[in-house]
Amino acid sequence: MTESMLPWAAVTVPALAALLIARLDRSPNLRETCTLVAATALIACTLPLLAGALGGAVLETPDFEIVPGVGLQLRADRFGVVFAVLASALWLVTSVYSIGYMRGSGEHAQTRYYASFAAAIASTIGVALSANLLTLYLFYEVLTFATYPLVAHKETEKALVASRKYLVYTLSAGVALLAAMGMLYAETGTLDFRAGGIEALGRAPVLTQNLIFAGLILGFGVKAALMPLHGWLPSAMVAPTPVSALLHAVAVVKSGVFGCIRTIAFLFGPATLAASGAATCVAYVAAFTILFGSVVALSQDNLKRRLAYSTISHLSYIVLGAALLSTSATIGAVLHLVNHALLKITLFFCAGAIYVTTGCDRVSQLSGIGRRMPLTMGAFAVAALGLAGVPPLNGFVSKWYLCLGSLQAEHPLLALVLIVSGVLNIAYLFPIVYRAFFESSDDFGDLGEASLSMLAPLVLTALASIAFGLWPDGGPRAWTLAQSIAEATGQ
Amino acid sequence: MTASSAILLAIVLAPLLGALLIVAVALRAPRAAQSISVISCLVSLAGALLAVEACENGGTLGYAYGGWIAPFGIAARVDGIGAVLVALIAGVATLTLIFAERSLQSELPRDRSGFYAMALLLVAALQGMATTADLFNLYVFLEISSLAAYALIGVGGGPASLASFRYLIIGTVGASFYLLGVAYIFALTGSLNGPDIALALGGLPDSTALLVGLAFLAVGLGLKMAVFPLHGWLPDAYSYAPSTASALIGGLMTKVSALALLRVLYVVFAPGKHELLPPVTDLLGFLGAIGIVVGSLMAVAQRDFKRMLAYSSIAHLGFIAVGISLGNASGISGAVFHMVAHGVAKATLFLIAGGVVYRLGALGVDGLAGLHRIMPISTFALVVAALSMIGIPPTAGFFSKWYLMLGCLEAGRGDLFAVIVGSTVLSAWYFLRLFETIFFTQPDDVRSREELPGSMLAPIAIGSAATILLGIANQYPLETLIAKAPVLSRLVEVASR
Numbered sequence: 009m010t011e012s013m014l015p016w017a018a019v020t021v022p023a024l025a026a027l028l029i030a031r032l033d034r035s036p037n038l039r040e041t042c043t044l045v046a047a048t049a050l051i052a053c054t055l056p057l058l059a060g061a062l063g064g065a066v067l068e069t070p071d072f073e074i075v076p077g078v079g080l081q082l083r084a085d086r087f088g089v090v091f092a093v094l095a096s097a098l099w100l101v102t103s104v105y106s107i108g109y110m111r112g113s114g115e116h117a118q119t120r121y122y123a124s125f126a127a128a129i130a131s132t133i134g135v136a137l138s139a140n141l142l143t144l145y146l147f148y149e150v151l152t153f154a155t156y157p158l159v160a161h162k163e164t165e166k167a168l169v170a171s172r173k174y175l176v177y178t179l180s181a182g183v184a185l186l187a188a189m190g191m192l193y194a195e196t197g198t199l200d201f202r203a204g205g206i207e208a209l210g211r212a213p214v215l216t217q218n219l220i221f222a223g224l225i226l227g228f229g230v231k232a233a234l235m236p237l238h239g240w241l242p243s244a245m246v247a248p249t250p251v252s253a254l255l256h257a258v259a260v261v262k263s264g265v266f267g268c269i270r271t272i273a274f275l276f277g278p279a280t281l282a283a284s285g286a287a288t289c290v291a292y293v294a295a296f297t298i299l300f301g302s303v304v305a306l307s308q309d310n311l312k313r314r315l316a317y318s319t320i321s322h323l324s325y326i327v328l329g330a331a332l333l334s335t336s337a338t339i340g341a342v343l344h345l346v347n348h349a350l351l352k353i354t355l356f357f358c359a360g361a362i363y364v365t366t367g368c369d370r371v372s373q374l375s376g377i378g379r380r381m382p383l384t385m386g387a388f389a390v391a392a393l394g395l396a397g398v399p400p401l402n403g404f405v406s407k408w409y410l411c412l413g414s415l416q417a418e419h420p421l422l423a424l425v426l427i428v429s430g431v432l433n434i435a436y437l438f439p440i441v442y443r444a445f446f447e448s449s450d451d452f453g454d455l456g457e458a459s460l461s462m463l464a465p466l467v468l469t470a471l472a473s474i475a476f477g478l479w480p481d482g483g484p485r486a487w488t489l490a491q492s493i494a495e496a497t498g499q
Numbered sequence: 500m501t502a503s504s505a506i507l508l509a510i511v512l513a514p515l516l517g518a519l520l521i522v523a524v525a526l527r528a529p530r531a532a533q534s535i536s537v538i539s540c541l542v543s544l545a546g547a548l549l550a551v552e553a554c555e556n557g558g559t560l561g562y563a564y565g566g567w568i569a570p571f572g573i574a575a576r577v578d579g580i581g582a583v584l585v586a587l588i589a590g591v592a593t594l595t596l597i598f599a600e601r602s603l604q605s606e607l608p609r610d611r612s613g614f615y616a617m618a619l620l621l622v623a624a625l626q627g628m629a630t631t632a633d634l635f636n637l638y639v640f641l642e643i644s645s646l647a648a649y650a651l652i653g654v655g656g657g658p659a660s661l662a663s664f665r666y667l668i669i670g671t672v673g674a675s676f677y678l679l680g681v682a683y684i685f686a687l688t689g690s691l692n693g694p695d696i697a698l699a700l701g702g703l704p705d706s707t708a709l710l711v712g713l714a715f716l717a718v719g720l721g722l723k724m725a726v727f728p729l730h731g732w733l734p735d736a737y738s739y740a741p742s743t744a745s746a747l748i749g750g751l752m753t754k755v756s757a758l759a760l761l762r763v764l765y766v767v768f769a770p771g772k773h774e775l776l777p778p779v780t781d782l783l784g785f786l787g788a789i790g791i792v793v794g795s796l797m798a799v800a801q802r803d804f805k806r807m808l809a810y811s812s813i814a815h816l817g818f819i820a821v822g823i824s825l826g827n828a829s830g831i832s833g834a835v836f837h838m839v840a841h842g843v844a845k846a847t848l849f850l851i852a853g854g855v856v857y858r859l860g861a862l863g864v865d866g867l868a869g870l871h872r873i874m875p876i877s878t879f880a881l882v883v884a885a886l887s888m889i890g891i892p893p894t895a896g897f898f899s900k901w902y903l904m905l906g907c908l909e910a911g912r913g914d915l916f917a918v919i920v921g922s923t924v925l926s927a928w929y930f931l932r933l934f935e936t937i938f939f940t941q942p943d944d945v946r947s948r949e950e951l952p953g954s955m956l957a958p959i960a961i962g963s964a965a966t967i968l969l970g971i972a973n974q975y976p977l978e979t980l981i982a983k984a985p986v987l988s989r990l991v992e993v994a995s996r
Contacts, residue, residue: 073974075901080893080971146892153891163939172935179927187920190904 188223205277231264337413742853830906
């Protein structure tokens, strides 16, 4: 490992951007430039971290002790880097999209919006790069407070109720996390993430182990929207669409999923969990969430709510992959973390583009929209196929590994769950595509595609989904990383 | 005179002499009052910082008043824990008195030099309590601090007079109980000096007389500290007093009584030697836990900003009581650091309340709508201080909670652990409701940006920055000063035996 301040720079860049943006209320153009520059600078920070992780020289910040034996420390290990690069790349894309969306729909309080957005990204990067649970907890709590103004953005009664609900869920989760963290520290004296888990934990009494595990999974499970802890997510869809796209499909929810994987593979480790059997429980909860989320999605007419339930279901793919404790399943989990992000952000971008152009937010209003907005709906169809796991899209690759992993772990029933869920994905997403292209209506007159700053990002992410399906190891080498993470954690 | 005596004298005498000086010059130069008070607090602060340095890694400072050596004379003694408290008192007092002038202009239009004299008297008495090793001397300082506090609360006028009178009655009862307790101990041991009593008590069997003495001491200090159910005087006193007085009293006074209780329980009664101590500490922990829940729930029910802060103080004193009751190093370290964390954050919040009154004249929770547009920097400071009260890292409030949690686990008290962790939700509840009102409610009349003047804004900004700095650098006060204090090393020694 190499000592470096670069991980701190990656957290500081968006944090400073947030402060700067808050001061630029009077000049919107300068404000948006600030967002774009910060997003670019952040990528410039995370790419060397990626190179370091791939080259075997993991970058780590100096240890600054804040509790005996535990420091405020960042470490760009392979798993953290995957999430950090994903979040930073998609922040740039979403920023471009945001500008088109927020101006196109004439939203109020845009300064607060961009500042909170940057603060949320800063905490997400912090979550990704935390070297121990305490540092992660710090950023995880800050993330809650940074995203709260985004959920409440519209300031209507509905938005305020949704934001209160969000806080009740996430702060209660924080309490569970805090309790579990305290017990873990009292038991082992360390909170460090180690590939393969903390050894001393395996020697703790089983009841203590299970309490700690339950606390951590409850704490992370709320943001990961594991059922029955998912209630906040559909309500949070009241936020502007770019928020739903990046934060409620990628950054915030994936922080929860990320925390679950850190817990399973880096705190407990497969040996300890296999002995206590706790991971199997999580796997079945995740399987239930996958199916039930998809079924509920079928009945949602509001497009964003349908996508939200789809998100709930797909987040559990990742949790399931981690909880199966097998090599292939872990590879699948890491890959799906990336692939689902690309696919789901595309779908939300499409929903937002439709909303800004036509004012429609319900599935039943979308007849014939495909003829007016062919590129948008084309991208939608690609992402829908990807989520269903159709080759050669990226969703297929991760799902393949997940199915393989369930068979390896001797849970064939769970492989069946994944296949059934694929069918359900088709069932709730394809009627939209069909309606858009093959039904006609005169509601849309001579409307066309959304503005370029909204269209380009969604086409780009759709193309990226195809590219990562054809070359899973292309670009940022997600496949290599996933494989080495799975090997290092000994699963 | 040695350096250590000079330091201890400066800490206590500077504010005392300042108070007298203000009275002397008040008629001729009323404007000098504030300058004198700030300068004396700064001298006290300088002494406190020197004391902090001297008490690193288990060091102590001692001084015998008038050269009479204990147990015959009165001894002053500061260890790592005392040094932290002394620095807290001097720091918060300095900030508050810098803030005071403009805030008092709106709340106390008449002559203000009396207020400054009383405030300095209070600070001197609190410093005296924090530094003395003598039980009777503690009583004297306790009475001085109370008298000063009655006056400071009472000047608020209207309902404040009644609140002050009520506090006077209850406070006098508390002080009398304490004095009775001291009398019992003196009758048993013939000494008033803490360590000396501990030696004498070590040779005596536990007796009913000792138990009665301990009970009087604990109830008397518990009243002053506002431990549930002895907290009745606090909400009115805090909410009707001028905001500067609330900051001093709410930030500091109860903490110093808590320190006195800590010393009685673990210095006067040597750990591990008295069978009658555990029932008393268990009761204290139980009452502390109830105080946490009741205080938080009452805070949720308040619509007035200062009243909400007052009830939240009761909850936070519950945290301190629980920490003290645990009787292990982690718990007590957490309690002492919570005195600092809560003292700084709560004083900052009361100062902000004073700032809001100064600007807007009103103070319901609902009256704060749109505050971030009028006073953006103060609002930011409010958010930071509130996050520390909730216990969100990296603010100081998180780390005191962390040590309290570990203390509960060490003592095997899962119930207290659950209360401490779970109460986060309750404190988050009332502060987040405040945030929602500030940020997402439309105010009745739109006002333009009008930030507080520098002399009010600077103390607020420093206080709020301090909650973050104390959190990030918590290992210095916690591990270098508090945990190394002789009281705690003795506890660790006894526990490992």
